[in-house]
Amino acid sequence: MSTLAHRKIRCTVVAQFPLALRRRMQPTTLATMRAIPSTRKQAQSKEVIPGVAVRQDGTRFPIDTTPLVVGRHERTNIVLKDPEASASHVQLTATALGIEIEDMDSANGTLLTTDMLGERIDWTKAQRVERIWVKHPVRLRCGNSELKIFPEADFTNRDSDPEPSGEEDFPLLTGKSPPMRALFRNLRSFAPTELSILITGPTGVGKERVARAIHALSARRRGPFVTVDCGALPATLADSELFGHVRGGFTGATEDRASPFELAKGGTIFLDEIGELPLDLQPKLLRAIETREIKRVGSNQYIKIDVRIVAATHRDLIREINDEASFRSDLYYRTAEFTVHVPSLRDRIEDLPLLLSSLAEEEKARIAGGPTKEAEDVAENIVKRISPESMDRLMRHDWQGNIRELRSVVLTGLVLWPRGPLPLEQRLSDPLGKMASSNPPPEPLKDVEKNYWRRMAIYYNGKVSHIAAQAGVDRRTAKKKLIEFGAFDWSDLLDED
Ligand SMILES: Nc1ncnc2c1ncn2[C@@H]1O[C@H](COP(=O)(O)OP(=O)(O)OP(=O)(O)O)[C@@H](O)[C@H]1O
DSSP, X not given: OOHHHHHHHHHHXXXXXXXXXXXXXXXXXXXXXXXXXXXXXXXHHTTOOOEEEEETTSOEEEEOSSOEEEESSTTSSEEOOOTTSOSSOEEEEEETTEEEEEEOSOSXXXXXXXXXXXXXXXXXXXXXXXXXXXXXXXXXXXTTEEEEEEESOXXXXXXXXXXXXXXXXXXXXXXXXXXXXXXXXXXXXXXXXXXXXXXXXXXXXXXXXXXXXXXXXXXXXXSOEEEEEGGGOOXXXXXXXXXXXXXXXXXXXXXXXXXXXXXXXXXXXXXXXXXXXXXXXXXXXXXHHHHTEEXXXXXXXXXXXXXXXXXXXXXXXXXXXXXXXXXXXHHHHHHOSEEEEOOOSGGGGGGHHHHHHHHHHHHHHHHHTSOOHHHHHHHHHHHHXXXXXXXXXXXXXXXXXXXXHHHHHHHHHHXXXXXXXXXXXXXXXXXXXXXXXXXXXXXXXXXXXXXXXXXXXXXTTTBHHHHHHXXXXXXXXHHHHHHHTTSOXXXXXXXXX
């Protein structure tokens, strides 16, 4: 369902009462707003997804297109006998995007979790919502009271694509551990919506992959996926990198440049490292997201945008909003209508063997230019080639660099030990690990380096760009090393540039 359609619904039902005004209204007034003529109500409800709210005492309240106010005041539609709840705390409305849950500036906020079964929820880890649309069951906390929301929607039936075969078999992502299963469940629920999603998690956990998975599971999957690295926007050109420019818009702008928002038309824009976005650009981005239009630098013309926003950060943005004022709260809530957290590798260490296989398979397939039988064999065998002692050491490593670090260990390992035992623990960065290893003392450093470059040359078939990318050096340095260690003649090197 497009944002436009969603907006239409809000216009007819709610928008006559701007949010600021509604927040000042008394519960009595809000309850009266439910008196919408039935014909109009029916017309609206054709497209919308209704639902049911269930109070803690088991009372059920149907949710339709007229806002249902939840609060402590006796004139609200769902009365909470709870001194910690605000007089009018939160509002529930059926819309085409799912049930809209909108906090009404409550004193203690509205918290949301998708955990419907847990007896004891750790509400400190739940998401605080200002406004969100849900199509799958969620549980809310208002003050000390809980409320379960059951939208009558089932995307899995709406989607013509076949269902993934199991939670562990998720597009682009690998894992069977409880935190990954929880992540998959959330993605399955929220990816098909138009909600903006903020992906959090430490560096190297695969946040970009999660963003691609969200895109792949959304109705926009046939549209483009455009990444903007907000951490790499050059200070003087950040504005133009984000919103584009017209020829002559500033000195040096010799031709028009489209904004990534325009390039992502019909698809998803991924704002990576959004926490690094310069403070002065934050209001502009907020405006673009809210109004769904942008203006290129040097132009007076507004251009409509049609994108779904997915953002990622390794920072604790809530803390930065509160303590450092380096991130605007309004932008946060606009980009984080739903938040998913990608666990560190340490927190899902049981996925390590699966990840080893998947990384090996992907790499082999990449070199071969597509999935091959050989890639599958490599993946299957990699775990068999790792001794129980090595595996134990890998499982105990702290993996500060997460999957990125694991990937590098696996790929260099496959180069160094193309067959036979695979003592991957020798590639770990912390020396304690090496001391704990039962393997013979390491080779002299120069020999290690020499063997490394020679094996890289063989493994990557002389493709300098692959070797350089894998080694984390530029092509010139890679070439120099390959020659220094006699790995190749110049003539043998495949010069791809
Ligand atoms: N489930 C996975 N299976 C295989 N490879 C993965 C998986 N998750 C991540 N990777 C690989 O790990 C590396 C890091 O992933 P990615 O760039 O998505 O992480 P990130 O969390 O966005 O990192 P950063 O915060 O530093 O930008 C990439 O090479 C990616 O392909």
